Amino acid sequence: MTIKDIARECGCAVGTVSRVLNDHPDVSVKMREKVLSVVEKYGFILNANAKQLKEQTRRTIVILVKGTSSILLNSLLERIQKRIEPLLYNASVVVLDEYDNEARVANRIYYEHKPVGIIFLGGSPDLFPSDFARIPVPCVLISNESRLMEGGNLSSVSTDNFAAAQYSTDYLVSMGHRRIGVIGGDLGGSGISQRRYDGFMSSLSKNGIPFDYERSYVKSKYSFEDGAKAARLLVERYPDLTAIFAMSDVMAIGAMRCLFDMGRKVPDDVSIVGFDGIPLCEYYQPRLTTIRQQTELLSDEGLGILLGCIEKSGPARNKFIPFEFMEGESVKRLC
Amino acid sequence: MTIKDIARECGCAVGTVSRVLNDHPDVSVKMREKVLSVVEKYGFILNANAKQLKEQTRRTIVILVKGTSSILLNSLLERIQKRIEPLLYNASVVVLDEYDNEARVANRIYYEHKPVGIIFLGGSPDLFPSDFARIPVPCVLISNESRLMEGGNLSSVSTDNFAAAQYSTDYLVSMGHRRIGVIGGDLGGSGISQRRYDGFMSSLSKNGIPFDYERSYVKSKYSFEDGAKAARLLVERYPDLTAIFAMSDVMAIGAMRCLFDMGRKVPDDVSIVGFDGIPLCEYYQPRLTTIRQQTELLSDEGLGILLGCIEKSGPARNKFIPFEFMEGESVKRLC
DNA sequence: CTGTTAGCGCTTTCAA
DNA sequence: TTGAAAGCGCTAACAG
DSSP states (O other), rough: OOOHHHHHHHHSHHHHHHHHHTTOSSOOOHHHHHHHHHHHHHHHOOHHHHHHHOSOOOOOOEEEEOOOOHHHHHHHEEEEEEEHGGTOOOOEEEOOOSSOOOOHHHHHHHHHHHOSSSEEEEGGGGGHHHHHHHHOOOEEESSSOOOOOOOEEEEEEEEEEEHHHHHHHHHHHHTTOEEEEEEEEOOOOOOOOHHHHHHHHHHHHHTOOOOOOHHHHOOOOOHHHHHHHHHHHHHHHOTTOOOEEEEEEEHHHHHHHHHHTTTTTTTOOOEEEEEOOGGGGGGGSSSSSSSEEHHHHHHHHHHHHHHHHHHHHOOEEEEEEEEEEEEOOOOOOOO | HHHHHHHHTTOEEEEEEEEHHHTOOSSSSHHHHHHHHHHHTOOOOOOOHHHHHOSOOOHHHHHHEEEOOOOOHHHHHHHHHHHGGGGGOEEEEEOOOSSOOOOHHHHHHHHHHSSSEEESSSOOOGOOOHHHHOOOOOEEESSOOOOOOOSEEEEEEOOOOHHHHHHHHHHHHOOOOOEEEEEEESSSSOOOOHHHHHHHHHHHHTTOOOOOHHEEEOOSSSOOOOOOHHHHHHHHHTTTTTTTSSSHHHHHHHHHHHHHHOOTTTTTTEEEEBBBOOOOGGTTTSSEEEEEHHHHHHHHHHHHHHHHHHOOOOOOOEEEEEEEEEEHHHSOOOO
């Protein structure tokens, strides 16, 4: 069933059917009704490939998600999709796994589908400049920070990971903690783990607290399971720590489970703070003290900047969204 | 940049370029290398719209997800995507919210994009037969059960919700519980909540335990927040209950949080079982006793059945995947 | 092995 | 207001 079949049944030409289906004004009322009734009768829908091939005016925004498993990215995704829908753009979601090169994938998708813009959730496309360079449409990286490239097309919207980690660490210190272990991700580059680590270290040095990386930093993936494993290792290496700075809530929760199993009470024996502020934090037992990233604002600002770039040729921008410190029950005041 | 530009630069015709790019054998080595080098030079990629418009052989499988927020559906989605990728099909993910009519959306998407098959994660497309009827390609509903329509194209793969709920309730009863409240979803139709309720009731009646729906059933959404609200209401209405049957893990965890806040210990004062078996269950404190749905098997079987229908014109099938009962720490033996 | 060309389903200009 | 027709970028059949 094509536009041609509809036209034949209506006794008109394909152009007329097309005009009706695209809400062009120059069709007689009678013809419009005729066409609509036939379209209705067959449940006819225009072929998207042909339509988009023909139309120069592209309306697709691609959303590239690095890993579906992250609760944080999911809430961003959900909100962005909802916001895009009424705007006459089509959102096309592509999920990558941890090991895909997001810039390369984005590049391929750009040439295949010619979207008007690309949203990166998670990932760090700016780390792959040669792949990224070929993408000539506005892009925005949400939740990770990017280095602003001069005259580039990559914006970013993120929580100030440095400031947030520093704030959180200051809080631990203010509660009397000085022997603090870290459960964190891969360091290096401009990734969020590095930023959070820098913020953490900045607080320690400001407060005159030494840090022995080899003993006190355990690398972990952002999962319950790895958080738990890391906690075990950390406690073995550093038995007299009083607090743990975990770089995500899921790590923190995995760690808490492990601490319970090792017979250490949170917060009585060990205090812990997380990062992200996923809903679960308020339902865990004990409630997790954490940094809440404002997912609504991250989504809205990210999309807003992208649309600004697309529709008004606005410049690429890097923007921070304020974090919220959420005091739970997982940190104990010492002395 | 189109195939024409590549051809011009190579000094050959578009057909040759097309042949190279589609791995047809009948191209000389020299020409193939020439073309590939030019393609490489420009990072050229075929336009997907034109390609798909032209090709009759369709290779897209649409995955319709009802609600991104469900941890269960996300793990299904992730696995299915990974499995589709190497099979030369393209997976196209569409996320619906709770209120969308999945059959109608599927119908529209079918005509727009002509996929070879559709996978429904969550939802109940069989509830909208008039919209669903127009879809002439194989479909599979994963995680919810569907009623097999005679000669239809809708398969389903799910946990046997009835049997699982019955098993779980039998367990509560065997541990000495007779005053059991339920936190569940909307009943009615062929939805999972109704199946789980039926299984629950079947166990009670088998064990000669009466059930006062008005007092003992509280309706809730599948979220932490609603689970917590429901628990409060349930305990107010039915203060001397000894156990709660929650229809999902997130409801159960919301409920546990609420119970703690009301000063009731789990499992000492109230026992609770969940449903789904999300990873969090093993990291919560106390570990949640629950039914684990085998997401790997659900995904693999679902995709397998769909491919069977697509490639071998196999019949639609309804299949159950065995559940696993996971004993945690949230149920206490009475007496 | 390679070039030429019809045509996938649609939109849009140009004429009528 | 409508019809006719070009052409979006590509594939594949056909001819050479």
